[in-house]
Amino acid sequence: MEPYNNHTSIAALMNRSNVDTDQIIPKQFLKKVERSGFGAHLFHDWRFNDDGSDNPDFELNKPAFKSARILVTGDNFGCGSSREHAPWAIADYGFNTIISSSYADIFYNNCFKNGILPIRATKEQLQLIANEINSHEGCSLTINLEAQTVSTPLGNNFAFEIDPFRKENLLHGLDDIGLTLEQIDKIDEYEQKHRRLYPWLWT
Amino acid sequence: MKKTMYEKIWDSHLVCEAPGQAPLVYVDRHLMHEVTSPQAFEGLRNANRKIRNPHSILATMDHCVPTKDRELPIADPIARKQIETMADNCRENNLNLYDIKNPNNGVIHIVVPEHGFVHPGMVTVCGDSHTATHGAFGALAFGIGTSEVEHVMATQTLPQVKSKTMLVQVNGKLPKYSSAKDIVLAVIGKIGTAGGTGYVIEFAGEAVMELTMEGRMTLCNMAIEGGARAGLVMPDEKTYEYLNGREFAPSGSQWDTALAYWKTLPSDDGAEFDTVVTLTADDIAPQVTWGTSPEQVAPVSGSVPSPDDFNDEGKRQACISALDYMDLAPQTKITDIPVNLVFLGSCTNGRIEDFRIAAEITKNHKVADGVTAIAVPGSYKVKKQAEQEGLDQILIDAGWEWRDPGCSMCLAMNGDELTPGQRSASTSNRNFEGRQGKGGRTHLVSPAMAAAAAAAGHFVDIRNL
Ligand code: SF4
Numbered sequence: 001m002e003p004y005n006n007h008t009s010i011a012a013l014m015n016r017s018n019v020d021t022d023q024i025i026p027k028q029f030l031k032k033v034e035r036s037g038f039g040a041h042l043f044h045d046w047r048f049n050d051d052g053s054d055n056p057d058f059e060l061n062k063p064a065f066k067s068a069r070i071l072v073t074g075d076n077f078g079c080g081s082s083r084e085h086a087p088w089a090i091a092d093y094g095f096n097t098i099i100s101s102s103y104a105d106i107f108y109n110n111c112f113k114n115g116i117l118p119i120r121a122t123k124e125q126l127q128l129i130a131n132e133i134n135s136h137e138g139c140s141l142t143i144n145l146e147a148q149t150v151s152t153p154l155g156n157n158f159a160f161e162i163d164p165f166r167k168e169n170l171l172h173g174l175d176d177i178g179l180t181l182e183q184i185d186k187i188d189e190y191e192q193k194h195r196r197l198y199p200w201l202w203t
Numbered sequence: 204m205k206k207t208m209y210e211k212i213w214d215s216h217l218v219c220e221a222p223g224q225a226p227l228v229y230v231d232r233h234l235m236h237e238v239t240s241p242q243a244f245e246g247l248r249n250a251n252r253k254i255r256n257p258h259s260i261l262a263t264m265d266h267c268v269p270t271k272d273r274e275l276p277i278a279d280p281i282a283r284k285q286i287e288t289m290a291d292n293c294r295e296n297n298l299n300l301y302d303i304k305n306p307n308n309g310v311i312h313i314v315v316p317e318h319g320f321v322h323p324g325m326v327t328v329c330g331d332s333h334t335a336t337h338g339a340f341g342a343l344a345f346g347i348g349t350s351e352v353e354h355v356m357a358t359q360t361l362p363q364v365k366s367k368t369m370l371v372q373v374n375g376k377l378p379k380y381s382s383a384k385d386i387v388l389a390v391i392g393k394i395g396t397a398g399g400t401g402y403v404i405e406f407a408g409e410a411v412m413e414l415t416m417e418g419r420m421t422l423c424n425m426a427i428e429g430g431a432r433a434g435l436v437m438p439d440e441k442t443y444e445y446l447n448g449r450e451f452a453p454s455g456s457q458w459d460t461a462l463a464y465w466k467t468l469p470s471d472d473g474a475e476f477d478t479v480v481t482l483t484a485d486d487i488a489p490q491v492t493w494g495t496s497p498e499q500v501a502p503v504s505g506s507v508p509s510p511d512d513f514n515d516e517g518k519r520q521a522c523i524s525a526l527d528y529m530d531l532a533p534q535t536k537i538t539d540i541p542v543n544l545v546f547l548g549s550c551t552n553g554r555i556e557d558f559r560i561a562a563e564i565t566k567n568h569k570v571a572d573g574v575t576a577i578a579v580p581g582s583y584k585v586k587k588q589a590e591q592e593g594l595d596q597i598l599i600d601a602g603w604e605w606r607d608p609g610c611s612m613c614l615a616m617n618g619d620e621l622t623p624g625q626r627s628a629s630t631s632n633r634n635f636e637g638r639q640g641k642g643g644r645t646h647l648v649s650p651a652m653a654a655a656a657a658a659a660g661h662f663v664d665i666r667n668l
Contacts, residue, residue: 022614022636023637026637031616033241080633083239105401109347176362197215
């Protein structure tokens with residue numbers, strides 16, 4: 001995985017709450033057995049008209065948001081299905097950061113496995129950012145993961161919380177499985193105990 | 204210290220807590236289906252890693268399988284490739300797979316309990332959010348992403364952040380014709396779809412313990428729709444009786460060892476939960492969702508709300524867009540909403556008792572003109588059982604279609620879907636925009652309510668039948 005670097009990028013505003021993973025990547029695209037190429041279908045049903053042309057009313061189709069890397073969106077983002085195709089599509093489209101007031105649990109976990117930083121802001125902070133984007137579409141935010149801050153063009157600065165291990169892994173692009181396998185002795189040891197305590201699971 | 208059931212399972216499955224890393228939790232059972240696993244197998248192969256414990260895995264094919272003409276090759280080439288990939292992956296790795304032709308085939312969360320694969324106190328995962336279903340057995344069961352599927356295959360563990368605990372206490376007795384589905388819709392209506400985020404919910408109280416195992420599965424299944432990581436019901440005599448004699452359940456002296464362990468699992472008296480929510484079952488009427496989120500729900504005797512009924516600006520906006528998508532006017536009586544299609548099935552309500560109640564309501568009532576009614580058993584076992592009881596004939600005589608098992612219209616990936624503007628009464632779990640087909644409008648209900656809607660062509664208050 002690519003390490004997550006500090007960056008200043010255009011932020012796109014999608015002011016909707018409870019955006020579910022069925023909207024992020026509709027089910028007709030889940031039949032593929034590869035991990036790549038899902039960005040073309042991100043938000044498919046909102047993004048495209050029935051004839052396949054761009055829907056000009058959809059937020060992300062605004063020219064000002066075209067090269068955005070930061071997605072600013074409403075409450076409970078990523079609810080619904082566990083499909084990792086959702087963060088795959090988001091990353092493949094070009095986003096590496098999401099700012100919302102809350103995320104569904106599985107989606108939140110899935111982001112970190114794909115180099116996406118999901119920032120939890122307060123409702124007030126989110127409103128402030130949304131206001132700045134609304135008054136100047138195409139403006140950029142600066143994300144500093146080491147310092148855990150978001151800075152806006154008008155000089156607003158927010159700190160955000162993140163689990164220290166998730167931050168480390170993201171900053172260094174670490175492979176979770178590799179990290180866990182460093183604990184292989186502990187897993188072996190636990191498994192011995194497990195066989196003794198729950199023998200019926202091993203027959 | 205007094206512990207909740209969640210804390211007991213967590214503590215007994217903690218492998219280690221390496222400094223600077225998340226606690227590592229051991230996984231006992233790993234369930235799989237064709238949609239969320241292929242990329243995990245590929246990742247494993249690319250990294251030259253092996254599956255640590257193939258016996259911990261049970262796999263099925265359910266999401267994109269056709270529910271009719273099963274003997275023909277799958278028409279959709281991409282779906283066919285996904286099915287073939289699943290079969291290849293399972294064969295290469297020597298995994299237990301109930302493939303499309305296997306008499307044990309069905310929806311993952313239906314077949315796993317049928318074979319007694321998940322037991323109380325076990326950590327169970329699956330690349331599927333409705334894994335929460337298995338909490339009905341007092342197992343800690345939750346959905347994971349594909350990277351985590353790979354992680355579990357390679358290490359039999361997962362780095363996890365400990366959840367907070369929520370007790371949902373449902374006191375009193377459930378009225379006749381209200382069901383587990385109505386309890387869980389009422390809970391979600393109360394706490395909201397994000398109300399359980401960060402929590403594991405334990406369902407308790409007289410009305411919960413009165414439910415059958417099937418009912419408890421329906422309840423825990425939709426814990427995820429309330430945002431929770433998992434749902435739990437403590438194991439009791441019903442749980443043990445259900446498991447006894449099933450293929451993967453312990454037997455002989457191991458049964459006694461297991462039983463002794465299971466009996467230590469229920470939350471200690473006086474154990475503290477981070478949040479407690481209380482409901483009175485006697486007040487729970489049959490529920491119908493009117494919007495595009497499971498929290499947008501009303502009792503059948505009620506009406507569609509107006510945006511101004513919501514103080515919260517987000518909920519007000521959500522109501523406006525839901526009414527627009529659902530093409531409903533505020534104040535419409537729920538019983539005045541017509542339906543074109545009825546879907547009975549899914550891992551929420553695709554079990555034998557769901558078909559029994561649907562057949563009971565359907566008896567001597569033809570499907571209304573202009574309504575298509577589809578019954579999709581959750582598994583071949585459910586299908587066979589229903590046929591032995593003659594439930595299929597009651598439904599077929601009334602004009603229902605009787606299909607082969609699969610997820611079918613729950614997520615409409617296999618070709619069974621709503622056309623734009625069609626309106627369904629569905630026993631599944633999600634009413635999101637487009638979930639059952641682009642432009643389709645979904646109302647979530649219990650099997651009894653679905654059967655009644657099929658006969659009437661609109662929602663009816665089954666308590667008045
Ligand atoms: S029936 Fe529906 S919710 Fe259940 S596993 Fe299948 S698609 Fe998912």
